[in-house]
Amino acid sequence: MKTYILIGLLLIGGANTAVAQDHVVKYHATINDVKYVYASVPPVARLKSGDILDTNTLDCFGNAIQKPGDTLSMVKGDNPLTGPFYIEGAEPGDTLAVKVLGLEVDGNQGVGSLVPGFGALNETNYTPMLHPPLPEKIFFYPIDHTANTATFQALDSHFSVKIPLHPFFGCIGVAPSGGEARSSIVPAEFGGNMDSPEASVGNTVYFPVNVPGGLLYMGDGHAAMGDGEIAGTAIEVPLRARVQVSVIKGQKINWPRFENDDAIMTVGAYRPLDDCLRIAFTELVGWIHQDYGLSELDAYELLSKVAKIHLNEMVDPNYVVVASIEKKYLPMKKK
């Protein structure tokens, strides 16, 4: 664990010249210092509100799957997490904002896998049946950094096709509330394994601060993913990442949120999907009511006409839905 303080040297996300005067904290993660639970443990680095963090994440297999013949039995733990990062001044009841400034695939291939006991069309730990599980399969996805694509190659025929890259954090979250510690495969109120493509460049993600310092974790990079992540994996990759953290004092939220110039977005993470939707939409109604001034019932009606739903995943211990509305449909934000 090593922490450097730099000033204004932006290696990725070159458009961010406006933040040239921000502090940049660098931290390099290896398999020796990753974590497998979101919990309140000593941080690997400390940041100030407004600081930029340059770091990296291992892939969901701890980078253990590298070549044909490698198997899931070589994986020591799922979703190794980089962190936690302590953000000065963040206290329970505050909100932590994490703006994603830059994300790059850290390597030349991605990995996909059919995992026995995992996946939306497979019997699993939490939807068990008497069938034998589907077989383990490993797929390698060569990355073309110039063309910005990954290539799917069928195992049972000669078909291949290129897929545009959209890198994002499968895992991003903070220490849970109430003294809980949660596995890195779980998404919940603290964020975590949300598998949200919204956790990508250009978006800000908000978390409730549950413990002093917030304690931010990241991992499980995805080069691209289909809605629902139905077979249980995306194109799994290590990432190099740049994010900017800010503490919003005295603003309490209950579930993670996303925002960009165009839209506000809320997260619902639970089972079944029906309840994910109810969580995401009551949060979105509340956000619109509180910050944009529409009555709750007007907001409900408006969302019934213009809302978007992004079903992120239906494979983790909790499922994840993001509900959103474009800002162009909203009144001016209240000051």
Next chain:
Amino acid sequence: MKTYILIGLLLIGGANTAVAQDHVVKYHATINDVKYVYASVPPVARLKSGDILDTNTLDCFGNAIQKPGDTLSMVKGDNPLTGPFYIEGAEPGDTLAVKVLGLEVDGNQGVGSLVPGFGALNETNYTPMLHPPLPEKIFFYPIDHTANTATFQALDSHFSVKIPLHPFFGCIGVAPSGGEARSSIVPAEFGGNMDSPEASVGNTVYFPVNVPGGLLYMGDGHAAMGDGEIAGTAIEVPLRARVQVSVIKGQKINWPRFENDDAIMTVGAYRPLDDCLRIAFTELVGWIHQDYGLSELDAYELLSKVAKIHLNEMVDPNYVVVASIEKKYLPMKKK
């Protein structure tokens, strides 16, 4: 009920000059001849495979809500259906293809409503609670045919905003299998109240043929709708519609499907949403395997990387999800 046979006179959807030699059957529906169940009853008109149908649908309230002060108690039946239309030669085991050529809002306003006992954030008949239901509210949406917008007007503040029109059939379906007759508020294997924005111009919808003639019904026009239709209504409108019907002999499908030049799409309609997804995706895996030649497990992996999920509605007796893949990600279709 009157049926005309025309040749090549296209009143709407002006780009369809290529179909100039098709027969056009016209049928005008009124409140006196609509239906409220999908069932095997005498048809209002008969079409040949390849024929074009020009018709109209009433809104989900039977056009009963017209002005401030009108209430839901004035509605005689939900989702009145135009039809059924008998398609010559369609036999059980075939597939009926319905290509949507033209859809226009048939009037100058749409209606939205908060309906007691209905809606995703409301206690309902099938998710009852001990709360009193949310209050009834009626919203009117003026339609601007030139700008192609509808206008939302808040009831509890002075905010209004324009919403682009995307007209589609909330209801489109055929007579069910096994001698069942189903309410016009239900979506299921026979289609029905799918509330799928995919049922719009440019797309073809496929249904299993369950009875001789298929017996096509349409209704519940929507001028625009948010994903999930969460408050229980879209911008509800009467429609003028032009569709082309075709019988695909000897091809049996189990659930409705959509297709356009760019994508193939499958429907899952049930509860909870988890099972909608499983239905839609096993159908999509099967379609890819059968028509495009990928193995089932290769298709499953590929979908995990590039699939799209469109959550149509979570308010009707069954919920509806559409899963899709762009054709650019698929091998050449097998002959």
Next chain:
Amino acid sequence: MKTYILIGLLLIGGANTAVAQDHVVKYHATINDVKYVYASVPPVARLKSGDILDTNTLDCFGNAIQKPGDTLSMVKGDNPLTGPFYIEGAEPGDTLAVKVLGLEVDGNQGVGSLVPGFGALNETNYTPMLHPPLPEKIFFYPIDHTANTATFQALDSHFSVKIPLHPFFGCIGVAPSGGEARSSIVPAEFGGNMDSPEASVGNTVYFPVNVPGGLLYMGDGHAAMGDGEIAGTAIEVPLRARVQVSVIKGQKINWPRFENDDAIMTVGAYRPLDDCLRIAFTELVGWIHQDYGLSELDAYELLSKVAKIHLNEMVDPNYVVVASIEKKYLPMKKK
């Protein structure tokens, strides 16, 4: 179809001497006049309120599975129904009460089966997965009428064990509302394939009357069944049955109910089970409030302390839960 009117001759259920002066209508069903949907069709017999009906039902396979080597492919339709029976004076808005006076297994063996695509631990039509389904298996259960037992015989080892008989109607219901017709495998508001062991001697089942005459159907006899009917079948048997029908004028209910001397019971039939429970318990709170005078919130609290839940089945298109409270915990019924 033949209908006899008898007076006072009670062949089964010998304790019912008090009803000796009631009219007894006899109807014998064969495979040639069974039905496969609950619908509004011409009745096979007409009863007066208070009449007793002596009839019989075929097993869920239409009695097609008789000996080792017989397979499910020999079954022409699932759950053939005896009926419908028209009850004079029953009008929409009334309640139909059906008291089960006598039920006997009509034969010397029962049948159980593992059905591909059916069962709680199997991938099914509505919870499909990519696994192949579990294999078809047929089990025969010899019936000992003297000992009142059926015998389970393992297929893969030499184990056998006796199971006490508890005969009941797997299917009992009336024509649905709103012009719907529903398959004999579906349980819903009209009753139907509830697979409720409560539909047995000593209990009265109440149905909403949706069409003139109510139109009562029965079938799918079970000699005994485990909670949940998890593999998809009970010990399936033909039945000889005696029931008494009564019309309760002007009392409207929304879902089926059961009652006996000791308890009141409500049915919730939907998916997921969570919503079955909500339906059954809001109905039970309402029943207690209306007929026994407790406030809704007092009833809710009391049920949280003494309610019983009987999970009938989790394998049909809708799942079924019965919630109940013993009358000893209730105030005197309001007159």
Next chain:
Amino acid sequence: MKTYILIGLLLIGGANTAVAQDHVVKYHATINDVKYVYASVPPVARLKSGDILDTNTLDCFGNAIQKPGDTLSMVKGDNPLTGPFYIEGAEPGDTLAVKVLGLEVDGNQGVGSLVPGFGALNETNYTPMLHPPLPEKIFFYPIDHTANTATFQALDSHFSVKIPLHPFFGCIGVAPSGGEARSSIVPAEFGGNMDSPEASVGNTVYFPVNVPGGLLYMGDGHAAMGDGEIAGTAIEVPLRARVQVSVIKGQKINWPRFENDDAIMTVGAYRPLDDCLRIAFTELVGWIHQDYGLSELDAYELLSKVAKIHLNEMVDPNYVVVASIEKKYLPMKKK
């Protein structure tokens, strides 16, 4: 925290004279040393396999609600837990057996409550809606130790009724696996807030050992509870408790189990209830197959004929179902 070692002095559960030679460890819990998470923390006492533990638990409110006018705002934490207890020799991969020898209500009243945002017929954190929640209500239940009853007293009328006592641990569990720490309101693989009436005198509960010593916790005593605990509370009481702990070396289980002389029982804890059932029944099929020698499919068929389902609760963050089979239906246990 004080720990005494006694020999053979049995204060409660007088029939247990056969265990007179066991060591008895006494531990008295107060509000000052309870826990609110199941986690790996220093134990309050250490036991040997075979030891008896005499201890007590506070009620789910930390005994804070005592008299009319007291409100839920006085509660400092839900479900305070006594423990953890370290059992010598218990290692990950072993099973911990806890036999409940004696349970007595520790006081003269119990408490029930309608809790805003909690309950099966109420909008909640995980099934949120736009309704205001139902109001808070507190019910007191006088305990008659001689008659062995608690008395329900309606708040909105003059009705009262006696309910037989059936004391059990609402919470009993061990430290979770994978370094997780879970709130005392959650039931899951480690047990926890199962609200299982099976956790009562005469039954043994088995837990997977996830950490050295297992780390047993108990709390949330219930004097009686309805199936489903639908309003969110039972008759909440402090308990005096006697249990015997045993380590079963080298036997790994995945979910909690119960057993008594007559039956074997498995726990499924998740959402929706559908998945609870699948978990409990695949566990039960596996248990029968492994210990009693029936093939999995024979066990599945047999359970479809004789299984029992006990729906414990549908109000906690995970729901809990217990599936069981009477031993009289099983072959001899394999040695």
